[in-house]
Amino acid sequence: MSDSPPAVWVTRPRAQARRLEAMLQARGFAPVAAPLLAIEPIEDEEQEAQVAAALDDYAWVFFVSRTAAELAVPRLRRYRAWPPGPPVMTVGEGSAESLRALGFSEVICPREGADSEAVLALPECARAAVSGRRVLLVKGEGGRALLAQTLIERGALVDTWICYRRVQPRWTAEVLAPLRERRLAAMLLTSSEGVMNLPALVPAADWPLLVDVPAVAAHPRIAAAATTLGLRRVVTAAAPGDAGLMATLESLPAVQEGSR
Known part of the structure; x- marks a missing residue:
């Protein structure tokens, strides 16, 4: 059992991510700003x-x-x-x-x-x-x-x-730290265009760590894009919107196990 809350990548552009980050914090997660797109x-x-x-x-x-x-x-x-x-x-x-x-x-x-x-x-x-x-x-x-x-x-x-x-943003080592330290519980994917930026933002040396991180996609089209990249644990949110993302995230066995 870890004393640290499960880390979750929030991949929306920063200006759009505040509400979802607040929901994650309220539910006991540690949101990590990991935008796949910049506006x-x-x-x-x-x-x-x-x-x-x-x-x-x-x-x-x-x-x-x-x-x-x-x-x-x-x-x-x-x-x-x-x-x-x-x-x-x-x-x-x-x-x-x-x-x-x-x-x-x-x-x-x-x-x-x-x-x-x-x-x-x-x-x-x-x-x-x-x-x-x-x-x-x-x-x-x-x-x-x-x-x-x-x-x-x-x-x-x-x-x-x-x-x-x-446009494609730039990531700092702080964004990649939860992945490299093997404490990234999941990532929330909300754009198929953004998903396609993952290979450019995650160094090749870290990619093997990423493919088995649970990913919750907001739409089947986004899930398909993530699967095409080789991510192996992709699920589609059961309902649209932030509530659907949260409910699906909390239902993941790996996330439930990590939060105990």
Whole structure:
């Protein structure tokens, strides 16, 4: 039995990780900030002014992530108040919470699922609801094109505002210490793009230690990416959101054993 709480890598970008880190601490874990992506805002005052001027023309505005909401909304508010204005939509309870904190009392969000497929199943995205109407997608560079492509196929007029990019961060020896000291109980994976940065961030000499560390993935697509890299103990969270990650983490036999 160890007197130290089990160490867990939190691989979200730092600005997005605070809530999950607090949940881990409250449950007796030692969160370790191990971001697989860093966020770099893209500033474009001309585009921001154009979006603000056209805002009321949109049937709704979709934010692909918490980051998109927290970066874009304050920028638009330099030019106008919002709300009032078009409804907001997102995927995932974390992003919805951010929008509520920004003053949007009504947030359109899937009740089940946390991906583009779940968003496209919403009645607001049905062909009859979007055909001939203008919608705005606020996102980072790259990412899946499924949402925009499907909405266009359904007759929507889709505008896209790219307000940030994801870049590879740098890790310090402090991040790698729990792995090297064999006290890393698990890692929480929340981005398939981020997972693909693992080989560049974990030195080759440490990789054999990593492949058997339990990994909880937020989505099957993320789990598949981790498995492709050779991680051998990958499980998908039983439910979306931070609560799903925590419940699955606490259910892992290795984690339960290590916390005794």
